[in-house]
Amino acid sequence: MYAFTYHRPKSVADAVALLGQFEDPKLLGGGQTLLPTLKQRLARPSDLIDLGQIPELQGIREEAGGLTVGAFTRHAEVAHSETVQRVIPALASLAEGIGDRQVRNMGTLGGSICNADPSADYPAAVVALKATVRTDRREIAGDDFFTGMFETALEPGEIVTAVHFRTPDKAAYAKFRNPASRYAIVGVFVAVFGSEVRVTVTGAGPSVFRADDMEAALAQDFRADALNGASVSADGLNADIHASADYRAHLVRVMARRAVEACG
Amino acid sequence: MANPTGIGASVRRREDARFLTGRGTYTDDINRPGQTHAVFVRSPYAHARITGIDAAEAMRAPGVIAVLTGADMETDKVGSLPCGWLIHSKDGSPMKEPPHFPIARDRARYVGDAVAVVIAETREQAKDAAELVMVDYEELPAAVTSLKALEGGAPLVHDDVGGNLCFDWHLGDAAAVDAAFAQAAHVAKLDLVNQRLVPNAMEPRAALGEYDRATGEHTLTTTSQNPHVIRLLMGAFVLGIPEHKLRVVAPDVGGGFGSKIFHYGEEAVVTWAAKKVGRPVKWTAERSESFLTDAHGRDHVSHAELAMDKDGNFLALRVATIANMGAYLSTFAPSIPTYLYATLLAGQYKTPAIYAEVKAVFTNTVPVDAYRGAGRPEACYLIERLVEVAAAETGIDKAELRRRNFVPASAMPYQTPVALQYDTGDFAKNLDIALPLVDYDGFAARKAESARRGKLRGIGFATYIEACGIAPSNVAGALGARAGLYESAEVRFHPTGSVTVFTGSHSHGQGHETTFAQLVSERFGVPIENVEIVHGDTSKIPFGMGTYGSRSLAVGGSAIVKAMDKVERKAKKIAAHMLEAAEADIEVKDGRFVVAGTDKALTIGDIALQAYVPHNFPLDELEPGLDEQAFYDPKNFTYPNGCHVCEVEIDPDTGVVQVVSFAAVDDFGRVINPLIVEGQVHGGLVQGIGQALYENCVYDEESGQLITGSYMDYCMPRADDVPSFTVRYHEDQPCTHNPLGVKGCGEAGTIGASAAVMNAVVHALSEYGVTHLDMPATPERVWQAIRRHTPAQAAE
């Protein structure tokens, strides 16, 4: 790690002020991505602004047809929250499937979506659950938030404060995890809102995407077998030593079927 | 009443309280006044000429004390890291042994090869400065895989090693094998890869060098499995320090799995640099450095053929293996694919003729050397996969085919056609125990039940035999070992009856502090709390060879027994004097020295006190004191053996393999501590399952970059990946040639497990016509195999 100056603001306003003061500041969430990056000397921020002591960024509230989850809510808190388990159980189970216990005890929702790792789990929920991402300055529709591999619609220095997820009629998340890292090789979130079905895919492509064919097929007939004809093209999907693009394309269908079955 | 801490008791590991509460003392925990920190500048290229090193800017960085290079070592006449084993090729020529300098001189030969070392006041300062060392590299094409390195026109790792061929060795009778193949009714053939593995000890390597100007003594504290071996190799061959001025300490060591046997360049660098800078120098590997620089394991590519008669009797085995040595020869590298591999190719079978050829190849990758099992897992995997193919092809039940070909217990001692002589073993008995244990007959019903849930199910066997307790020194010497392979011990009774045992073995997870103490407790009736086991310090223990090859109890334990024999002989004389009896009338019963037929008795404590306070002592016959030393050189290898049975379930939709049950039936000879033995088996099995399903060290075939350089990509088995194991052992085939009758258990699990798992996987996939799959059986590989063999779906 290169040396940096550490700050621990008590409010979003203070954090914003701090961000403006330094040459190359960086926000610190749960540190599960940022700290390994720093340890490997792949980044050299002048200042780290820890978001962990800001009450406005914490907490899970039931609100306006959905759930609002503070940006600094740890994955374990989401997984174990009775509110989340009752209102959107699929979200709790998604959080419970992230990484390992240590990662879940430290990593945060805000850190996860701001990092926009192509194999992260939360992006699938943000898009499937028609979420709204709230920041220190505006609201961003979940559909517009993820713009590419490790890229989001955030402006420099913009702080995510919370995410509002809409409560679906039913939903489920099925994940095929990387056996080494336990990130998603493929994760498929299926959510039903009235006659609308959303099928979002993470892990498979450079960024989370909606599987249009599958959504259409399921809107017609919400059964796993309805997916028999639908598929996702392997073109443009990720390929690495763990999974080729072909295999990922295949897994999207398998995970989509499982998510539909889990919706009951 | 049986001694609760004697032989056969499941005494809990005494060392665990220390380890589990963070009170162990590992190399990195040790800090010396004035200590400095070393950080290595490492080659980012797999192969590059080093045309210049400019350290001026690094030297100006805060806290920097020195930047040292291969040229500085050359000036100081530092030597090359020696290789401990010499192999001769078929044509009688010695293996190619290019120099392996602790810091590369003009060429870097793998990603991670050390190019310079920065020594600074703090670790962070050394890291900062290491980034400022300007190395001019001229990148060269790299030979990354062993197969490509052997191709004509491949880049040469060492200019004077043509074809990158280190040696071309063989073992066995080629003519007899050819003759047997000519008469075979059936020949089973198999090409297989035993993939490269990263050892992953929990504690990364570390080394601390010190130099005492007053006495001229050097001290190296290091993460080693065998400190005396390091002292010998580094002192005599690399740094030219005589033994009496070089102390090597291996304190608590957090796992080795073989990777900490070898003498590594970093050890020599910190020892040398400590004198140069006049202050202690410490280096601790970061995990990513461990991935890049710890000697890797396995990496074989083989072709094998088994000739059978019409009844499935094995007639001959023919094997050709290409073994990757990496860029340089690590300490024991040449012995692994030769004398620890080809000699085991008989397995448990009475195959009359065997011929093996092994080509060892240099590549631009980190050196490959012993890794848990070292050669024997490769042999077991090859034989047991091939036997399974043979069973499938001949239609003979796989358990029956094995049974038909086992060396019968009545044939012991059995001379194999590949140099070893097995002393004991009842292989049919292992199988007889295993079959009902796994309900072999019920498999079809379990398979049908899995099928109802849409799952494939397979059952796989592996029988293994290993040569452990290495080795008789004269045999090893004749085969090319450049060291002896005995073990040492000293048993020192103190005046009040407590005991310190000094052993040349080294514990880095094996539980010696418990097992070895049980030997003393059993023999002399001393409570185990009164026995201390000391290991790992060349200034305390007699010259010892350390721990590897499941040798600690068989060789190190035998040395302790020999030393205890000497203690007992002397104690009897003292007791006879004290009890005014004839020496011949003194019997040792439950640790007490008794005058036969009387109730006159002494404890060893009474005798020890007299030995050190010799007021009533036969001083004219005996010296005072009760402290004896012994060296034990084994008469033969020991031959642990067993039968492993694995059952897997496969999800055909995703290719995920789940190990649903695993049973290991082992013959380790006599068992001193069943709890520790079971723990060793569990750990070994997980490691073997890890190789079968998860672990894979991948270098980019062009650039030679390590792709699996962290746990994000290198998959270690986890607790929830494995089932609850069923472990059984029997003790009715004790080793015939060591005093305890023990065979060793440290590697067994790893040796049998990979083959058992893969046989189960292939069995499950056999309904698709799959006959072989290379390890690891990752979900994608399994899914691709299913897809390849399902024409209808492949078109989709």
Ligand SMILES: Cc1cc2nc3c(=O)[nH]c(=O)nc-3n(C[C@H](O)[C@H](O)[C@H](O)COP(=O)(O)OP(=O)(O)OC[C@H]3O[C@@H](n4cnc5c(N)ncnc54)[C@H](O)[C@@H]3O)c2cc1C
């Ligand atoms: C071993 C391991 C396994 C993992 N497995 C999974 C997995 O299975 N699935 C998965 O989804 N993830 C996984 N992760 C990632 C984990 O979920 C992290 O939580 C996530 O990557 C980042 O969250 P964090 O809170 O730790 O953020 P940090 O690492 O602290 O920050 C990440 C980035 O987000 C920025 N940031 C943080 N908070 C905010 C904010 N409120 N506003 C604006 N920017 C912010 C930071 O500046 C930084 O750039 C894994 C991580 C590890 C180490």
